[in-house]
Amino acid sequence: MGNWTIADSEKTYGINDWGMKHFSVSSKGRLRVHPMADERCIDIMDIVKEAKSMGLTAPLTIRIQDLLRSRVKRLNNAFEKAIKDERYDGKYRGVFPIKTNQLREVVEEILDAGQEYQYGIEAGSKSELMIAMAMQQSNKSLLVCNGYKDQNYMRLAFNASKIGKNVFIVIEQLSEIDTLLKLAKAEGFSPNIGLRVKLNVSGEGKWADSVGENAKFGLFPTEIISALGKLKRAGLRDKVKLVHFHVGSQVPNIATIKSAVNEATRFYCELRRMGFPVDYIDCGGGLAIDYDGSRSNYESSANYSLEEYASTVVYTIKSLCDQADAPHPTIVTESGRAIVAPHSILVLEVCDSIEKTPYDKPLVVKRSTKQVLKDLADILDKKSNYKSQLERFLDAEQFKNDAHTLFTHGYLKLEEWAQAENLFWQICRDVSKSIRGQDQIPEDLEKIDEILSSQYVCNFSVFQSLLDHWALKQLFPVVPLARLDEEPNVQATIVDITCDSDGKINKFIDLEDERDTLPMHKLRKNEPYYIGVFLVGAYQDILGDQHNLFGRVNEVHVFLEDDEEDGFYIEEAIKGAAVDDIFPEIQYKSEFVSRLMKKQVDAAVKADRIKPREGVKMLAHYNDMLKSKPYLD
Secondary structure, three states: OOOOOHHHHHHHOOHHHHOOOOEEEOOOOOEEEOOOOOOOOEEHHHHHHHHHHOOOOOOEEEEEHHHHHHHHHHHHHHHHHHHHHOOOOOOEOOEEEHHHOOOHHHHHHHHHHOHHHOOEEEEOOHHHHHHHHHHOOOOOOEEEEOOOOOHHHHHHHHHHHHOOOEEEEEEOOOHHHHHHHHHHHHHOOOOEEEEEEOOOOOOOOOOHHHOOOOOOOOEOHHHHHHHHHHHHHOOOHHHEEEEEOOOOOOEOOHHHHHHHHHHHHHHHHHHHHOOOOOOEEEOOOOEOOOOOOOOOOOOOOOOOOHHHHHHHHHHHHHHHHHHHOOOOOEEEOOOOHHHHHHHEEEEEEEEEEEOOOOOOOOOOOOOOOOHHHHHHHHHHHOHHHOOOHHHHHHHHHHHHHHHHHHHHOOOOOHHHHHHHHHHHHHHHHHHHHHHOOOOOOOHHHHHHHHHHOEEEEEOOOHHHHOHHHHHHOOOOOEEEOOOOOOOOOEEEEEEOOOOOOOOEEOOEEOOOOEEOOEEEOOOOOOOOOEEEEOOOOOOHHHHOOOHHHOOOOEEEEEEEOOOOOOOEEEEEEEOOOOHHHHHHHHOOOHHHHHHHHHHHHHHHHHOOOOOHHHHHHHHHHHHHHHOOOOOOO
């Protein structure tokens, strides 16, 4: 423990790899966030402390609002630089896909940060379009309408165009053309029109199936020809302004993006050749976040930077347009995850632990001691009998399995099975100490950490706050918020307080692959232990469900402030959902369940099972709980 440094912690948790210069460890061993990726920083534990003073305890979502601004600026500046470096004649006009995070303060901060860049919004449903219409004040920024569209969706888009917004209706299905033409005829005008093309390029990563011939959205070449014919006959040739494509979310390989941009640019050049005044290429989403910091084409990583992404897109479009003698179009991207993921931190507090702690009391061998117990005791005590720790472990594992078989068939008593398991744990602990620090560890020995691992019980629900981890096996960086100047001496997984056995985090980032446990510190009595889950700002807020009726967690919105001693202030504090906030969503009303409970308590009093005063206290406690948070106190 004495030789451990904060540099060791930064390496162990990969902070400098996935952190994008936004996170560091202080000399006190506490994790800090650098919202603008400069020297200004905020101690995350200071945020937790201030939130607690406001009555907001973990589980707690911390939103670093300035980090949103930093990401918007970095994306736009990257494209501006690439356009300048490549002598590209067109412009860049980004839009934020609000499906990634529709929360009001997130959208407000992004639009405010993007105002100087004419940064717009992409909507994928009627509800999202209604938010976009209200929130987007600038008529210069783009409003891109994606998703399936019925007549009411189309009418909203037409109305947005009427009041001066720069609307693009992207045709996803051929049937949408008829709906658009009907409205255009009735209204006497049409907003700008985009065509989403169905690419043949193969996708990559978790969402690889969202592109290609079997993709959910987009037009085949034959459908594009048909759509263009209908638009031309309706006198709307001049409204065809945009070619749209999408290559999937979290695309880890820059080669995949380049291939997709290349194919889509060919569609753009062909439409120009056919006489349609297309002057926008919308590259959709796909810009990845390097969750594990490995800079690889693994699905939780990215083998390119944001700047390399911008350069690749600009260079590829320019090269093909120059070959076809077509004008350079305005480039649009719908990057959501890359903008919002870094700004949000989920803070968990460990409320209990489930330990595999072998006791060191030696086995007293008697004449009646079962042979399997003697064999395990010999493996523990007679180390010199073995040429390698691998052989020793494999023998121990076999005898432990034999002991379990004997127990299940009634040949070992419970006390004897407990002794066998304890001896096995002792052997694993001893082998683990012997191989610590070795450069190469046999594959069979790598599972010892998992065998001996503890489970840290945290006061949260995976299904509410980290649904992607459960549903899609998405990896997120997980780091203790303090004690990073101490060596972590416990291998642990994280389990939540739901009654579901899947409610756990048992896969963690690692530069080479992924790991089944995370090094953490031994819990101290009466000292809280906080863990941060990072890069959770995309989708997790919206996808979370009400499994076990755990609702939204407490939340604070944090801004940098140089005039404050600790360098920040909490601009808004939002209390998480109470029980009676959740009940109406599943068709219960507080008054209804309270009335049913009163009826039963009154019956119990009448039957003399409880005293009247006790019944009153019961009902008061029940009604108090309706106003309380569903998480542990």
